[in-house]
Amino acid sequence: MARVAAIDCGTNSIRLLIADITDGNFKEVVRDMQIVRLGQGVDQTKKFHPDAIERTLAAVEQFAKQITSKGVEKIRFCATSATRDASNRALFIDGVRNILGVEVEVIPGEEEAELSYIGATKELQQSDAPFLVVDIGGGSTEFVYGDKSVIAAKSVNIGCVRMSERHLNTQPPSMAQVAQAIIDIDLAITQAAAVVPITQAKTLVAVAGTATTVAAAALELDKYDRYLIHLSRVSAQSVHKVAGLFQSLSKEELASLGYMHPGRVDVITAGALVLSRVMAATGVSEFVASESDILDGIAWSLTK
Template sequence: MRVAAIDCGTNSIRLLIADVDGTNFREIVREMEVVRLGQGVDKTGQFHPDAIARTLAAVDKYALEIAKRGVEKIRFCATSATRDATNRDLFINGVKERLGIEPEVIPGEVEAALSFQGATKDFDKADGPFLVIDIGGGSTEFVFGTDHVEFAKSMNIGCVRMSERHFTGGDADPGQIAAAIEDIDEAIKQAGKVVPITQAKTLIAVAGTATTVAAAGLDLPAYDRYAIHLSRISAEKVHAISKKFLAMKREDREALGYMHPGRVDVIGAGSLVLSRIMLATGATEFVASESDILDGMAWSLV
């Protein structure tokens, strides 16, 4: 069956079209656009009209691709920013008009389960239990289990939310970094009350922050998802990369060959979240996975 999954987060909107048959999975199209739907949501509690316009323009493109590829089933999931926005109906109605389906505003626990399913599919169960970390734009999911989710918690420490809350006005200063660390560490502590974050055998990190940190750790000249997928990045490297990103000027981050333009302003905060999680869990490395919530959504349609 040919299926399409659209994941609309706080920072990016992504499309996966795949043929799924039994245990066989063949990727046809995988696209991403940084639309920053969550622009200002942490502060105002509402979507900005410009952010809705940018996101619906991307949905228009995806609708054309879905029609062209003969997709039989579609699932559209919206996550952290849409959960928080009081004017979310403007966005939801816009998606309905374009795709003819009801977008799901999924709770953090559903997001966690889908991320877990996608992230662990290329691993042997002997590598478990797994802790899957999904650092999004608005929230970060902590998910623990071996062949299914045993514990999950979503915390509002995504890369966009942390950037808007702590790193306003360009380059990060020591005071801002200290305040962000305090905020992040408290959220990790709360997550740790629900999820046994120090008990995993394998720490898997998914989504753009983690894969960008992996690209930096591998010293890639350009973003290469095949080199990044299942790569292992040491905790020492993660801490060093986070410090480097936070200390760099914007134009220097922008010049990195592997850096997506839409991630330049939020990678400092995102890498700091990952660094603090590595410290809190005691993990010596993380495994980067390019399979994530999108893959979990595609499997869920069959």
């Protein structure tokens, strides 16, 4: 048995998964998430803000305590979009090394996509393949097409934090802001579609906080319940409806929704718009919401 710890540090959140993996069997021990907004302002400045580094390293210190207490044997720490873009990333990487004693892997978008695919499709039936896995993060969105393994992947810079900072910086946003965001999003989807056959999948799987929050809204949940959300099927019509709902609400109204994580309030409108545009571009009738994603893929990678 291998007890492993996977850490996924994105633009908006940092997450920890401790799991026991034995002969292909996966048992979750700890799953934790904190919204740290590491990518605060990176789209404009190309640098990490000192406050963002401080918030993130504080979360890493908490994760380190859990890793030590659970007797973890192997750790893998992957950082994605914001860290790829930040010119002063060494400050963050050095801080993590001092706390955990491991090197941060700043993985390219294509590797991020492959790890997301592994995590998202492990539990799915092969009869539902080929799959298109869409991972809407804070800084980027990954499109991954595959069958038993990845066939094509593309990462594009249309994450929920990046689109919020670039376009939807008021809540509710104006029609003009939404229109400009749609132009940006659709261009990026077109770039992804030049590499990935986004209209050929039998099943669209959407992962990460934007997709699961949209699923919670579509399911009309009173509170966030990952077990009800996981592998639920959400119609394209419901996605468009939820995206429109989020665009119409004030920040206070969004925050009052029982399933809404406080750290997603100011970026969920942009994230839902990205998902809505993805649904339109792919032409699929529904998506499968998966709570298993890159974090699970990182954990599986530690068994190789």
